[in-house]
Amino acid sequence: MKSMRYLKDTAILKLDVQKCIGCGNCELVCPHRVFKIIDAKAQIIDHNGCIECGACTTNCPVDAIYVNPDDGCGCATYIVNSWLQKIFSKKRSFLGG
Ligand code: SF4
Ligand code: SF4
Numbered sequence: 001m002k003s004m005r006y007l008k009d010t011a012i013l014k015l016d017v018q019k020c021i022g023c024g025n026c027e028l029v030c031p032h033r034v035f036k037i038i039d040a041k042a043q044i045i046d047h048n049g050c051i052e053c054g055a056c057t058t059n060c061p062v063d064a065i066y067v068n069p070d071d072g073c074g075c076a077t078y079i080v081n082s083w084l085q086k087i088f089s090k091k092r093s094f095l096g097g
Pocket of ligand 1: 032052055
């Protein structure tokens, strides 16, 4: 997913490493491989890969992750819509529409 990036340094994503119990859920569910378990703790290895989908925070059993998709920046809806617009505009130009 390195080709699909959002605006640099805009994602509101925070990890409280002290709370982390190293279960690996965040690494497993993140669609952009933002987390990696290192020495039995989650680490953010690609902060700019985050699209604020919320999957990590929903699946963290100890509330060690905070992500805010509702504050107007880094909104997943925006980035998904941007991708769809690009895809459909390419299809239209290919079809001559
Ligand atoms: S909010 Fe989504 S994209 Fe961002 S780190 Fe969590 S699972 Fe990954
Ligand atoms: S889901 Fe939470 S507890 Fe599990 S590894 Fe990730 S941050 Fe740590």
